[in-house]
Amino acid sequence: MRYDEPLFRPPSEADSLIFQVTLGCSHNACVFCAMYRSKTYRARPLEEIASEIGRAARNAPDISRVFLADGDALAAPTPFLLEILQMLGKSFPRLRRVSLYATPQNLLAKSPSDLVALHEAGLQMFYLGLESGSATVLKAQAKGVTPEQAVDAVRKGHAAGLRSSIMVLLGLGGVDGTTEHANATAETCNEMQPLYLSALTWMPVPEAPLWRLMERGGFRLPDDDGILAELELLIRRLDLRDTVFRANHASNPLPIGGRLSRDRASLLEAVAAARAGQLRLRPRLLRGT
Ligand code: SF4
Incomplete structure (x- = not known):
């Protein structure tokens, strides 16, 4: 498969076959993000995608997991996505899961019946970067939505039968906003009750406007x-009934994870041990975005 680089996918989609059905991110404005700065958002021609699916089906017919890239494939028109999902279903008889990145804006822009149709056509899960539950942080980072809108968006996806994997970014409130960022993020995630919640750590990248702001103090x-x-x-403020929580991304100083309803105490013990110097942190050189 030839990809239009850069290509990103969630760590948990490492074993999935990736089809780039859209390029870039339709929002492409978040202050901390440099992922798709080099690309202009567009949906790729359906014929190109059809030919890639056909080729992949001939070479690897047993594929069971597919991820649709790039940054927010759910921004594409519903009939376009339905056609792709139908092609995937016909081409890969063992297909169990199709997932994609979505923004709150994407979910809010779709009608409930569009989302149900996408789910029925094979879309199982969306990955959504909430980043923060703080209205102040979201505004400062030009995320383009409020925490309330993000909650509505995720609930709308759940109501259509879709599963959610939510990402938040430690550090995004800065030193001054750290408490508000953590408290409000926990509160917003509690409203969402996602299936998965991942806490990543913001890693400064020179192409991101936040880097320049940081350089200026x-x-x-x-x-x-x-x-x-x-x-x-x-972790203390999260109140999640059945969510799998992970903070084991390559960007995190301390890789931990568990089910909060069961493992909260051991997660907190690990963090306390790390803060006391009893657990070794991931060396800086080995951390990545
Ligand atoms: S964080 Fe997500 S929505 Fe924001 S610019 Fe980056 S890819 Fe787009």
């Missing part, structure tokens, strides 16, 4: 202990 990123303190507060 307008944003202070918490140090490792500040990130761990934020993680600790987040």
Whole structure:
């Protein structure tokens, strides 16, 4: 498969076959994000995608998982996505799961019946970057939605039968906003009750406008202990019934994860041990975005 680089996918989609049905991100404005700065958002021609699916089906007919890239494939028109999902269903008899990245804006723009149709055609799950539940942080980062809109969007997806994997970014409130960021993020995630919740850590990248703000002294990123303190507060405030929680992304200083309803105490113990210097943090050189 030839891809239009850069190509991103969630870590848990490492074994999925990726089809780039859209390029870039339809929002492409978040201050901390540099992922798709080099691309202009567009849906790719259906004929190209059809030919890639046909080729993949001939070479690897037993594929069971597919991820639709790029940054927010759900921005594409519903009939276009339905056609792709139908092609995938016909081409891969063992297909069990199709997932994609979605923004709250994408979900809010679709009608409930569109989302149900997409689910019935094979779409199982969306990955959504909430980043923060704080209205102040979301505004400062130009995320384009309020926490309330993000909650409505995720609930709308759930109501259509879709499963959710939500990502939040430790450090995004800066040193000054760390407490508000953690508290409000926990509160917003509690409203969402996602199936999966991942806490990543913001890694400064020179192409992101937030990097330039940081260089000018307008944003202070918490140090490792500040990130761990934020993680600790987040875990304490989360009230999730059946969510799998992960903070094991390559960007995190301390890789941990578990089911919060069962493992909260051990997660908090691990964070406390790391803060006390009893657990080794991931070396900085080995951290990545
Ligand atoms: S964070 Fe997501 S929505 Fe924001 S610009 Fe990056 S890819 Fe687009």
